[in-house]
Each structure stands twice: as C-alpha cells, then as structure tokens.
Amino acid sequence: MTLAQAFADQAESCSQMGSPFMGRLLRILASQWPQSSALGQKFAGFEGDIGPAGHSLPLRIAGGLHALVLNGTAPELAAVYPPNNASTADLETNVLHALHTHEKFLLDWTDSAPQTNEVRRSAALIAGARVAAQHFDLPLTLSELGASGGLNLMWDHYALDIHGHRFGPTVPALILTPEWKGALPPDIGPVIAQRAGVDLNPLDPQAGADLLRLTAYLWPDQPDRLRMTRAAASVMTAPLAQGDAIDWLATRLAEAPRGHLHLIQHTVAWQYFPAAAQARGRALIEATGAKATADRPLGWLSMESDGDTTGKVGAALTLRLWPGDITLDLGRADFHGRWINWTATP
Template structure:
C-alpha cells in the first residue's frame, strides 16, 4: 500500500510542529488504513508519484476533511474524540474509520482540492521587515503577495507583534502575534500600505463560509490558538471583497511592475510559496523582478522579501532592495511562526 508510509512521515512532521493529536491520528490511520474502501482505493490509485507533503499531501487532505466535519458539527460522534477530549487509541481509530465510511461521498469531493492554509503567524516576519524597510524608505507601500491563499497576511499592518524584545503595530490591533524572539528588535516606523493585492492559483475568499471552513479545517485541532488567530484575521478582511486574484503569480506580477508609482515603494513578498513554483516560473519571476529592480529609483524603490525553506532550521528570511541591488539576510523563522531568530538590527542607509 502506498499511503501508510506517507501517513507516518506526515505524523512525524506534525509532531515536530507541535501537534501531538495529528501525530496520533495519522499514525493510527497508518496502522489501520482501510485500503478496501472507496477512499482507500482513491488514494492507492492517485496519479501523483508523491502522495506526501512534497506532492499531493493526501494525509493532510484526509485530516482536513475530518476536521471540517467536526467544525461543521456534521458528525457528533467524531467530535467526541477530537480535542480537548483524549480518547483511547482504540476508540479514536474506530470512530475515525466509521466517520470515513459514513462520509464517503463527502471525502470523494473533498480530496479533489489540495490543502490550503494561510498561516497568520508568519506575518511576524512581515511586520518586522516592513518596519525596517519603512525606516529606510519613509514612503507609502504598494504591496504584492505571491501565493497569497486567502490574503489574510495582506492585512499585516493591522496586526501587532509583541515580544519580550519589543512591540510593533497599531494600538488596537486586529490580532497580536507573540513568537519567541531572539536577536535585535526593529525600531518602530510609520507604515502606510497605500495599495495591497495578492495572487494565488486557487484564491480563497475568507468571507465566504465554504472558504472560511477550508482555511480553518487545515489548522490542527489541538492548536486552538491558530484557529483563533485565523478567525481574527478573517474578521479583519475588507467587507467589500477579497484581496487576492486568481492567476499565475509571475504573469500577474508583470503588469504591476511595468509602471512604478513615483513616491511609492513596491514591496513584493512570499512566505513558504516560492519553493512550490516550478523551476521555470521561479527563473522567469527572478528575471522579471531583477529587471524591475534595475529600473528602480530613490523615489520608487523596490523591495523583495522572502521567507522560504532553504534546507536549514526553519525558513530563511531574505530581503533584496533596489536601487543598489542589496541582498540582506534578515534572520530565520519557524515555518508556522512559533519563533523568529532575527539578525538585522537595521538596514543600511539609503
């Protein structure tokens, strides 16, 4: 069977990211995988070679579907073995397997869409970097997010970052992020996000109930703080429509870079998204951004901020700035924003 080893690998990843319930759930499914069921046959015949996190992410699709049933109140028996309850392993797996059978039609549909989250805690990096950029370039920002999902982090200027090292953000924030912080803390600067848009191949509109459910279901049931932050970020979304367009990230970005607005800094950023772009798309995007950087001026500077996996602990946080084409390592951050190790006390003067 193809899926049990992938379930076990995902269980280890979830344990490392602070979710013992997900580790327990996925391990139990691996040990008792119902191969001779519609869901079992669907997964066994899945066309992707990689069924895990680097490909189809079938374990997360299954877990997300189960959590969606709990959040909707669609299966009280299943909810009775979900956190904060602590059932025996026998009761947990028996109830989960029964739920998979009861909701076979639901899972046949749910499994067709890839997992999608919008990890709000990654905005800690955006807040810190934006304050440092604004201190160097006290200009209004045009913001473009690549791989924006539901666009929750496009509202980062309305979030507060509060740590033992210091605080950034508005006095009455939509939510407050509290990562473990190590290293120098940015000096507060005035943030003015004049315009903000994002792009995603499958954008979600958080004010639509079905999209809000999907964004919530892929959070892990024993991490209610993530769900609370996500709901607060959803509530901060503009009531007049979503901030994210559907499309290829680089095709979408190209016209936004053609005619820079004088007196504005254009901030392009992505958090754990670029690494999923095909190599050809990455190359095209890099060339496009570098060409725009070569045209940048002191009155219309360009900033490219990335938080991406590079093989080290957590994700590397890197900033490129034009004019001048400076590449500045800012630090590292946990993939889910639980900790930040910042190294940039301040950016070099413009």
C-alpha cells in the first residue's frame, strides 16, 4: 500500500464513521504530502503495513496536527479546525504551513503509534458485565488487557441510557447513549471490588502530556468524544501496569481471590496482539477456566473485530464464562460505541 492510498483509505473510513473533517484533512494529505521533507522521508522509511492495522501513519500525523491545535502552539491551524468552517483551500494552505513550521514537533510525535481510549465502548462493557453478573452474582475483580489510559476500567462510574432506561449510578461522570437495537441488558448492577489494567504504554489521563495524547487522537469535529474523555479522566483511579499483557494476566489469574468473579475485558486490543501472544493468552485463560469453581468463576468479555462485513462494520461482543465454558454471543457494536445491536437473550 502506498502512503497516498493509506491516506485515502483512512479518509474514507473516517468519513463513514461520522467525521467529514477528517475525510477532508486526509484527502489533502493524500494529494499534497511533502515527500521531500524530513517528515516525508521519515514516513517513506516505514516498512510493512502502514495502514490502521499496522503503523497507522495517517492517524499518527492527523493526531499530531490536532495536538498542535489542542496545546495552542499553532493558532493558524486552529483557525481552520472545527468548530471553524474553513474552506478546503484555506485548510490545505494552513495544514501544509503547519507541516513545515512545526516539523520538529511532528517528527517527535509520530515516533509512537496512535493511542486512544474510546470511552463510548464502555456501553458494551456495562451491558456485558451485567450478563456475567446474572450468571455469577459476586463482586468483580476486573482485569483489562490493552487498557491504554484505563478509562474503560471505570465503567461503573458511567451511566448507560437505552431509550430512557438508565443503567448505572444516579450521579454518573458521563452518560452513554448508543443507538441500541435489541432487548435491554439484565437489571443487575455488578459491584467492582478490584480493578487493574495493563498496556505496553499506559497513559495517565490526569497528566497533561498523556491527556493531550489521548485527546489528540479524537477527531476534531466530534467534540462530544472530547468532552466524555475529559469527564472519564476526572474519575480515573485504576492502577495500570506497563508490560506484556499475557505475562501480566498470568499473575492476575493466579492471584484472583475466591468469592469474586474475575472478569477479563478488552476492546479492540486483542486483534493487535501478535498471533503467538493470542495463542498463549487463549490457552492460559482456557486452562484457568477449566479449574474455575462456583466460588471462583472466570469471565472473558471481548469487543473485537471478527471480519464480518455483511452488515454494519463493527466488532463482535462475546462473553465466555467458567465453570461450564459457556460462550454467549451478545451482539455487535460500532468500534466507537455509537451503536450496539444487542442479540443476547433476556
């Protein structure tokens, strides 16, 4: 895949996911990318997949440009970013100017892959955890793989509103309102007794530089995502470890207390683990599940792409529970949590 094609493909994907501004920006970069610049030479040196399942170069540079707007160092760029309704010609002029003027910042910024923490995915976690609690009504020990900034570990602080039915705390940090199709989730509120997460590069959403990184990868014409991320960051208390997810999980599984349902969760993270890590993780979870008991049950709640393109592009929601090795197909969800097609039987 050429860089121009990667920009064009990402532009189409962002447009389909409700961000016309990102579509415009990435199409400008597809046609006007400064190949002879230091940035151009850096990007030309990447090998392998440069699209969203690999190095994700289009989103790296788009996130860097948005960071310049958010941190106030590029007022000329902010002038053509939402909520301003700039012409495509003005946007192109100012973006190309920013690529040149702020090249040093962008060279440093694009060293790291994009890192988001899409808090709207918590809508699926809230619903899925209620199904798990319906089977095992015990306090939860919650473990998240690929936790990023840990915001989706805090889903018990958020409310899920489905057609006026409210699930969650009376005074939530934020309210999630996905387009919901299907039956309502169980009316049982899980209690999280312990929670922790792991990531190769965990971010502290209450620290300025890390919060900037999380919010820069939110799309500029979707201010609700920015507002919700900041609201979620205000209640973040979960400990996050840095390291290999499967090594960390092995310790968590061994130390899980009796009298708790140990619920493993991950959203659009497992698919990025190397195949060997996936196989090792699956074997570890299944071996632990085979030894699970009624007073020490295990759950595995996932929201991951399964390649299904027959309907709306999104992720499969799956819950496995032990003892018994029960696999429940809960439905499908938009990658950003905008909609959930819930198929779980009441």
